[in-house]
Amino acid sequence: MTTLKHYLQFTDLNADEYAYLFERAALIKKKFKAYDKHHPLVDRTLAMIFEKASTRTRVSFEAGMYQLGGSVVHLTTGDSQLGRAEPIEDSAKVISRMTDLVMIRTYEQAKIERFAANSRVPVINGLTNEYHPCQILADIFTFIEHRGPKDGTGNLTDCLKGKTVAWVGDGNNMANTWVQAASLLGFKVHVSTPRGYEIDEKLAAGAHGISADSYQFFSNPMEACRGADLVTTDVWTSMGYEAENEARKKAFADWCVDTEMMAAAQPDALFMHCLPAHRGEEVEADVIDGPQSVVWDEAENRMHVQKALMEYLLLGRVA
Template sequence: MKPGAKLVRHYLQFRDFRAEEYAYLFERAAIIKTRFKNYEKYTPLFDRTLAMIFEKASTRTRVSFEAGMYQMGGSVVNLTTGDSQLGRAEPVEDTARVISRMVDLVMIRTFEQRKLERFAAHSRVPVINGLTNEYHPCQILADLFTYIEHRGNPWSQPLEGLKGKVVAWVGDGNNMAHTWLQAAEVLGFKVRVSTPGGYGIDPAVAGVKDAGCYQVFANPLDACRGAHLVTTDVWTSMGYEAENEARLKAFADWCVDRDMMAVAQPDALFMHCLPAHRGEEVEAEVIDGPQSVVWDEAENRMHVQKALMEYLLLGRIG
């Protein structure tokens, strides 16, 4: 790094930030969301450009980042492997060197985490993980903010609302599950994981050092017992479609139903990162029921990501 050069911060996985940084982000997200709801113009990223690179299909990630950047006064360039050199033979490193000279921020949604890391290592500007096979930090950021909104106070000491809480993860030991483990270690709550045999979490991928931040259960009902939050994801993530038939059989007992919610805390919340398949990973009565906050959760992707982009580009405000 050249003398006087600014350190570039990336957000590639949840453990990239410290607990105090998350407390700040949750407070900023609450402020930014309130301004949005009150139709107050707030454009701190005027004249800044976000490049969005998609190698995986997207609905919520694209809309939340694109709308959020426009609302903050910036502009967006959208790239896919089909309409850029990313789908051809150009090395990731070369793509990063070029794109990062032309924009202020890059969000990438791709398959291998290693590709994201290679891009970030050669980028002059912050890079955000919009989803990889290994991690989905922006989604967990939104999930935690949503929980604090409903059961804590995002305006003051937001992390207090997470202390002593138990999150039940029911389903595939995928990128979401690994990110929940990282969040538990960083922020000091516990995750109970229940997956079918052969589809469990990989502690090495999660990279958690504190084994006490999570516990594995063979029976999903036991994982949900006393939980403050019950959450799941589709049984077949993008890139694993060839396994769909086998997964439908293996995951048959891992559908979040009314019985699982009944043994959780009386005021337990249900979350799902969407899209959802009612009758597979979750009963319609649960996702459409009074304990479900999936629509708040989906909207909050935009608000927490606005706070994240603001932080990466401008640092702390005030």
């Protein structure tokens, strides 16, 4: 019987647990590519609750759970009591008695924390306004795949130590989570946002704080990219902020990741984007469709790392 553990933000796991997860994700992905069945979660059920629309989160969790031998219940706030003013606490107590694992994609982090506090089973953050830990889990795994040890030996997170990630764009849930990951795993993140769209450092730090040498702000996105090993961005207007779209387009005009920014980074720097992307806004087509882009590997890897995460939360470390 494993101890109940939730995954609500990146700092909910430690560096040793991440090293295990990345190693496990590599094995699970290898099995997937070889059509080798891997069914450790037979008779387990994942409940997926969506308050925010989704493509990658739904497909990656749903396909992943089926590939692990389990089953899935899909809920939205529109077709359940969650959308009819039932207290979150009551929903959590009911749903967690009928399923083995819950993934929630919602707006406020407080909602998922209230649900988890009343859940008898592990709860996973599929995205909130504040954090997006599963995406950063996939992004780091993708970096390890491309820049880590090719023989698969050693601690896979070691290849991150001393590296620099440049975040160009909105100080949003992705930026917050990158800051947490950098502090925990020993790399640096350069954040560049327009004035008024900076990250909330207290929010990014969460309950565990952040190390001063892991995070640096740049008003000039070109300087943030200089010498970076990875350049990454996101849409300028996240879900829930659509009313600000026109204002954001003006404010972010100089924060489009272009070939000049990539040229300022390391020659072998990678480009990532959590998708969906708007070519010509937050990134040039020549960058996202260019040779340094690994966005399709990144998207697929959501499924593989989440499979490793679900297995870990339910079964603990598997020999």
